[in-house]
Amino acid sequence: MHDPLIRPPASNLTSRLTCRFVPRLSAKPLAAFLAVTLLPFGVASAVADQCIKENDGCNPALLCSFEADLAGKVAAYQAYLRNSQVTRKAKSKTREGVRYRGDLYEAALAEAKATHPDVNPKVQRQKAAEIFNDKLRESLKHRLPQFKNCGIPDVQADESILPTWTGMHTSEDCNVYGDTEDGSVLLDDLKKETTACPEFFDRDVGHENIHKSLCYERKRKPPTADPYDIDQAIEEEIAAYNYSVKRAAADVRTLALKCTIDPSRKTRRQRAADLSQKLAKYQAKGR
Numbered sequence: 001m002h003d004p005l006i007r008p009p010a011s012n013l014t015s016r017l018t019c020r021f022v023p024r025l026s027a028k029p030l031a032a033f034l035a036v037t038l039l040p041f042g043v044a045s046a047v048a049d050q051c052i053k054e055n056d057g058c059n060p061a062l063l064c065s066f067e068a069d070l071a072g073k074v075a076a077y078q079a080y081l082r083n084s085q086v087t088r089k090a091k092s093k094t095r096e097g098v099r100y101r102g103d104l105y106e107a108a109l110a111e112a113k114a115t116h117p118d119v120n121p122k123v124q125r126q127k128a129a130e131i132f133n134d135k136l137r138e139s140l141k142h143r144l145p146q147f148k149n150c151g152i153p154d155v156q157a158d159e160s161i162l163p164t165w166t167g168m169h170t171s172e173d174c175n176v177y178g179d180t181e182d183g184s185v186l187l188d189d190l191k192k193e194t195t196a197c198p199e200f201f202d203r204d205v206g207h208e209n210i211h212k213s214l215c216y217e218r219k220r221k222p223p224t225a226d227p228y229d230i231d232q233a234i235e236e237e238i239a240a241y242n243y244s245v246k247r248a249a250a251d252v253r254t255l256a257l258k259c260t261i262d263p264s265r266k267t268r269r270q271r272a273a274d275l276s277q278k279l280a281k282y283q284a285k286g287r
Contacts (some may be wrong), residue, residue: 046194051197057206058259064150068157070248071147077241108132129230203247210240
């Protein structure tokens, strides 16, 4: 699958997408993994080539590009929350400010039962996880123009610095690969070939490191719950996207603050100040 939004998991593989624009265990184990510092495994950080530089001033196009990336990640994160059974059982059916809807979840289960009537319920729920991601991918595709429209007057996202990969995934043997239009590639090769900002690469690898850590944990101690069950799959994605959204929000906040002190454009300063305030809920205080 070569989509810039949501990669459906391959059957019986721990395979996930890290969103271009834009999270299977119980809450306790996931919280433990989220407490770990998540850095790319085996991939050197290109600090010298970072797009966000400490001494640079306001760069509206850069801010717009990072905001477009954040918008897609937030959309995916919230979609998983809206369809999570943990959200459904929460107080007021609300989690992280997102109320349960379950439309994609129910549709995926119904389709899995209709298209695979002869398999056992366990396999049907695994198929439902794949169908769910297909449906989520399609629903987000229609919002791509909205993500890229960052709302800064006379400014557009710079396509040349956005991710050139279509996703990343964690294989059954717990290795992380980059996905391109030509197929899967090693992360080191992807990093050498891409023109995207290193911040996007490092963040997406960090997202996959959550899946990688959980993959290793499952090999060390087989889980009691089926990790490919739709409920478990959604919870793992929520954990990974929680990380992605926080990282993306932190980058956008940094760029927005640079623009709040730029005296050259009053409108852009106000837009950046408003954005910075809205991002406060995504900071490292927790989910």
